[in-house]
Amino acid sequence: MTMASDSANPYIQDPPTEFDPVETLDQTAAETQVRLLREAIREHDYRYYVKADPLIADRTYDLLFTRLEALEDEFDLVSPDSPTQRVGGEPLDELETIEHTAPMLSIDQSGDEADVRAFDERTHRRLQDGGFDPASIGYVCEPKFDGISLEVVYEDGDLVRAATRGDGYKGDDVTAQIKQIRSIPRKLRGTHPAFLAVRGEVLMPKDGFREHNKDRVERGEEPFANPRNATAGTIRQLDPSVVADRPLDCYFYDIMAYEDETPRPETHSEERSKLQQWGLKIDDKAERVDTIDGAIDYRNRIGEIREDLNYEIDGIVIKVNNTAACESLGATARSIRWAFAYKFPARTEVTQITDIVVQVGRTGRMTPVALLDPVQVGGVTVSRATLHNPGEIDSLGVNIGDTVRVLRAGDVIPYIDEVVEKHTDDTFAFPATCPICGSDVDRDGPLAFCSGGLGCDAQAARAIEHYVSRGGLDIEGFGAERIAQLRDAGLLETLPDLYRLERDALAELEGLGDKSADNLVSEIEAAREPSLSDFLTALSIPEVGSSTAANLAREFGSLTAIADATEDELSAVPDVGPVVATKITTFFENPENQAVIEELRSCGVAPQTVAIDDAGDALTGLTFVFTGSLSVSRSDAQSYVEQHGANATGSVSGNTDYLVIGDNPGQRKQDDADANDVPIFPESEFGDFLSDYDIVWPPSE
Structure with missing residues (x-):
């Protein structure tokens, strides 16, 4: 493919930004404009991402891109190689494995200068044995990128596949992901070989890495440890659109396979020049040197500017320049003999x-x-x-x-x-x-x-995670990944949204189905009438854990009474005190928190009241957990034992004394009970147990 000259394409130099309405064009005119726009956008991508020398402003580029999208859509001209098709693509089920066109072997490396000189001596000796004059060959030195190595294959100038290094002989097929990286051309430029396989390094530039990590931290996600981890985690994403949203770049440095009527370049220096002519990005810091002393000097100079580079490197690569000499030197089973990596010292604290x-x-x-x-x-x-x-x-x-x-x-x-x-x-x-x-x-x-309370998105997101966790209402099926999926789908922005989830909407989500959706809805329904102490714990009130919540429930009996209590009244409750009392009153006085609690009530959430001082304290010091279908509602069972002085929580832990099970009990709670040596009572035996305390089971209406 030969790029149209700037003068032949009106969308390259000073392109127009106002266009005739799409509906005024006929099919032929639309096809011509689409062809020119595609050529121009590819040129602008090359100038921006490869040459770092853009011809037009970002706003102008966006207008050209939007025009191309509109024409392709109106005249049914979408094609797989169009720049508009770079972003997107269907998620993959898994990464397939494909073989490389040639082995992607490793490189021997060391941070010791003596090892570098030993490499030079071995190379000279082997070159002489092969009939070459070492003094006339020299080396090419390049920064050693700290990214992910991959092979990219072009046939007739079109990108057809890409794979990670893998074991050196085969790797993961990441073609769909690689097509989302704008510095990797889908089509080669100029006069190119009929078949070309090139080796490059995908990486995340430092500035993009910092911005991406900042976004992750602000969202409450774990940041990537370094740009290489960020790159690896991105390039293996099964959803190509994730790759499109992350700031990846790619540099190319070796030809792995070459088929064409014109001969392959004879040196690495010429190869680099050709790679750039074909539209493949190369690093401008590479140098040709005559001796190993020149290579060592290059490494030291690059080390001095290492921190100023916008990509991570961990050393330099020294390559024999002559490709015929490289072929003569060959390789061992694991590494090539014609290159050596001279590493930098590891960074310290x-x-x-x-x-x-x-x-x-x-x-x-x-x-x-x-x-x-x-x-x-x-x-x-x-x-x-x-x-x-x-x-x-x-x-x-x-x-x-x-x-x-x-x-x-x-x-x-x-x-x-x-x-x-x-x-x-x-x-x-x-x-x-x-x-x-x-x-x-x-x-x-x-x-x-933050004074925003549950009205703050960050607090709301974490409050949801706590609300459904074992430390909250223990609503099974709502792990962190499921919550993130629901939030991404726009189904779970606030706590009340949990009770608005519908079975059909849940069943449509990836990884769910009718049965799982039914289970989730059943769990949500079971959490509409939680015990008062569990609900208090689940609300994320600062300093209020399960023990403090149980004391508050026994003392005040209802959520309204607790919300209306004064600091002095709260301070008198065991395990509260003045500091916690202030935090409780501040929480309930917050208008955003009040609005969320009121909304929860409108969704049918009704924390059970606790009768105050009307049943004695026969069960004081005991903690119960209930699961399965009982002869009374779970919330009534919890309230009943609390009236008699016990604690009732939603999850089993080492502090639980008894797990009471009805019909169809949850397996997780039983497993937790076994793990913590907690006795398990079927409901019938639980009634016998309570009779020893002169307590009648089941509770009367």
């Missing part, structure tokens, strides 16, 4: 803060997190470290751009020990409003809290 983001927990507590240039700490790659709270920031005097020393508390949790070098004289200014919902930030000594 000192690194730079690239950003500081603030996470919001389920109780509103705001935790600043420092995002770091990845650094080795105790043999583990660290890319973030907690700053704990605003007080810690002030104590350290830390800010974005500062160079810091990172340690790991107990060899586990990374934290910033000290600022080694200030980037500016300023200290990071902790936000006065929540970065998620915009609500005011309340300060409590060194701590900070």
Whole structure:
């Protein structure tokens, strides 16, 4: 394929941004405009992603792209190789395995200069044995990218397949994913070989990695440890659209297979030039050197600018320049003999803060997190470290751009020990409003809290996870992945949405079906009348765990009474006290929390009341869990034992005394009981047990 000249294509240089209405074009005119737009967009992709020398503004590019989409749609001109088809694609069931056109062997490596010189001596000796003059060949030196190696195959200039390195002989088919990376052309440029297989490195640039990790942390997700992990995790995604949304790039550096009437380039230097002519991105830091001393000097110079590069490298690669000499040198079973990687020393605990983001927990507590240039700490790659709270920031005097020393508390949790070098004289200014919902930030000594309550998306998301967890209402089937799936589908934004989930909508989700949807709906229905103590625990009230919730339930008897209680009244409850009492009243006075609780009630959620002091305390000190269909509702059973002084929780733990089971009991609770040596009572035996305490079972209406 030969690219049309700029003068022949009006959409390359100073393209128009206003177009005639689509409906005024006939089929022939539309086909011509589509052809020119495709050529132009491919050219602009090349100039932007490969040459880093764009001809037009991003806004202009978007207008051209939108015009092409409109024409393809109106005149039914969509084709698989169109630039509009790069983003998207159907999710894959699994990654297939395909064989490489040639082995993708590894490279011997070392950080010791003596090993590099030994490689040079071996190479010279073998070249002389093969009839070559080592002094006339020299080396090509390139940065050693810290990414994911892959093979990309072109037939007649069209990208037909791509695979990861795998075991060197076959790898995962990632063609659909690779097509989403804009720096990898779907069509080669200019006069190209009939068949070409090239080796490249997919990576995530540092600036894109920092921004992507920042987004993940702000969403409450775990950040990637380093750009390589981010790249690997992305390139193996079964949904190609995920790849399209992440900032991946690719550099090419070797020809693996070549078939054409014109001969293959004779040196790696010429290969690099050809790769660029065909539209494949190469790195401009490569150099040709005559001797191993030149290669060592190159490595030292690249090491000095390593931190300034926008991609991670862990050394350089030294290659024999002459391709015929490379073929003569051959390979061992695992590595090629004509190249060597001269590695850099591993980074140590000192690194730079690239950003500081603030996470919001389920109780509103705001935790600043420092995002770091990845650094080795105790043999583990660290890319973030907690700053704990605003007080810690002030104590350290830390800010974005500062160079810091990172340690790991107990060899586990990374934290910033000290600022080694200030980037500016300023200290990071902790936000006065929540970065998620915009609500005011309340300060409590060194701590900070979002005042948005359950109206804050971050608190709501984490509150849902807690609400359905074993520490909340123990609604089975709602793990973190299921909740994330429901939120992504727009079905579960707030706690009340949980009770609005419909069976048919659930059954349509990937990984679910009619039976699983029925089970989820049944679990939700069973959680409409929770015990008061479980509901209090599930609401994510700061400092209110199961024990405090049980005490509150016994003391006040209803949710309304607890919400209306004064701090003095709350403080008098065992296990509460003045500090917790303030947190409880603050929670119930928050308008957003009030609105969510009222909405839960309108969805039919009715926490059971507890009769106060009318049944004695015969069961004080005992904790029960109920599962299965009983002769009374589960919530009535919980309220009944609480009236007699016991605790009733939704999940089995080491603190549980008895598990009471009715018909069709949940297997998980029984497994937990076995694991914690908790006695299991069928309902009939439970009645006999209660009779020993002069308590009648089942409770009367």
